[in-house]
Amino acid sequence: MAKQNLIRLFSALLTAFVLALPMAAMAQDPASAPDPAAAPGALTAFTVTTNADGSQDYSVTLQILAIMTSLSFIPGILMLMTSFTRIVVVLSILRQATGLQQTPSNQIIIALALFMTLFVMRPVIDQVYTAAVEPYMEESMNFQDAIATARVPIEEFMLAQTRVNDLEAFMNIANIEPIPAGERVPLTVLIPAFVTSELKTAFQIGFMLFIPFLIIDLVVASVLMAMGMMMLSPMIVSLPFKLMLFVLVDGWNLVLGTLANSFGL
Known part of the structure; x- marks a missing residue:
């Protein structure tokens, strides 16, 4: 029971940390705050910006999502x-x-x-x-x-x-x-x-x-x-x-x- 409570606590803290990162980035950079005139229901945290040279930059939230997903492949990467x-x-x-x-x-x-x-x-x-x-x-x-x-x-x-x-x-x-x-x-x-x-x-x-x-x-x-x-x-x-x-x-x-x-x- 104590182990399950620790797992739930860790999951809650991890979720809060992931959700707090975009808010902290907006606090440091006011220009990254969502535009009030944006379309209703738009997910401004999950954005892809196209640069002038054709490359694309992903938002911090998408980068964190990619990194957290890649953690599940660490055992396979380590072994292979x-x-x-x-x-x-x-x-x-x-x-x-x-x-x-x-x-x-x-x-x-x-x-x-x-x-x-x-x-x-x-x-x-x-x-x-x-x-x-x-x-x-x-x-x-x-x-x-x-x-x-x-x-x-x-x-x-x-x-x-x-x-x-x-x-x-x-x-x-x-x-x-x-x-x-x-x-x-x-x-x-x-x-x-x-x-x-x-x-x-x-x-x-x-x-x-x-x-x-x-x-x-x-x-x-x-x-x-x-x-x-x-x-x-x-x-x-x-x-x-x-x-x-x-x-x-x-x-x-x-x-x-x-x-x-x-x-x-």
């Missing part, structure tokens, strides 16, 4: 347009290779993958903030130009991590002609090609992680079979040896360092 996919898959395969089903827990793996994603994507985030966010906040760039500018570093990162054959495969599926140098690849083609390349790279790294643990399982199983202990599970005996090996070689440092280096850091 950043390094998160490769990192979380490799960490999940590592947990399976060690034989630990619930340790580390899913929450720890996801949290570690999130912070590793921030570490890997830091240069891209800095470029987006410098080239798009700061000019937009200083009102030296409109919303459309800021979005177009912010796309460039992200697309460059994705193209750098995408295999050519994966990109060509999805271009053939979409019946798109080869794109000349200097032109943008459509996101409808770039995103699936990027995700496919990330999954392939993650499985390659996971395969290399599996080999030493698999050798330990084979050796322990052979020794137990030779001793006639067929009723004893090899997983129980090999688990301490795999953990000891992983700790002695400083496994977490090696895995996370390899993941970072795989992105060219």
Whole structure:
């Protein structure tokens, strides 16, 4: 009950904040106040202004609506347009290779993958903030130009991590002609090609992680079979040896360092 009340309170505050922004803008700029002679029933808060050069500027309310709507796409953007996919898959395969089903827990793996994603994507985030966010906040760039500018570093990162054959495969599926140098690849083609390349790279790294643990399982199983202990599970005996090996070689440092280096850091 308390949780529901907190959610309702947060929703009410958020609604009041969104509705108060246009009023505050009109208070600071009297010229933006609605014209009394405007047509009755006109929604002056939802307006689109056409500039002399043909571009369009959207009202603050429409920009806020677009930003709030885009928040629902953040999980998809995080998983499909950043390094998160490769990192979380490799960490999940590592947990399976060690034989630990619930340790580390899913929450720890996801949290570690999130912070590793921030570490890997830091240069891209800095470029987006410098080239798009700061000019937009200083009102030296409109919303459309800021979005177009912010796309460039992200697309460059994705193209750098995408295999050519994966990109060509999805271009053939979409019946798109080869794109000349200097032109943008459509996101409808770039995103699936990027995700496919990330999954392939993650499985390659996971395969290399599996080999030493698999050798330990084979050796322990052979020794137990030779001793006639067929009723004893090899997983129980090999688990301490795999953990000891992983700790002695400083496994977490090696895995996370390899993941970072795989992105060219």
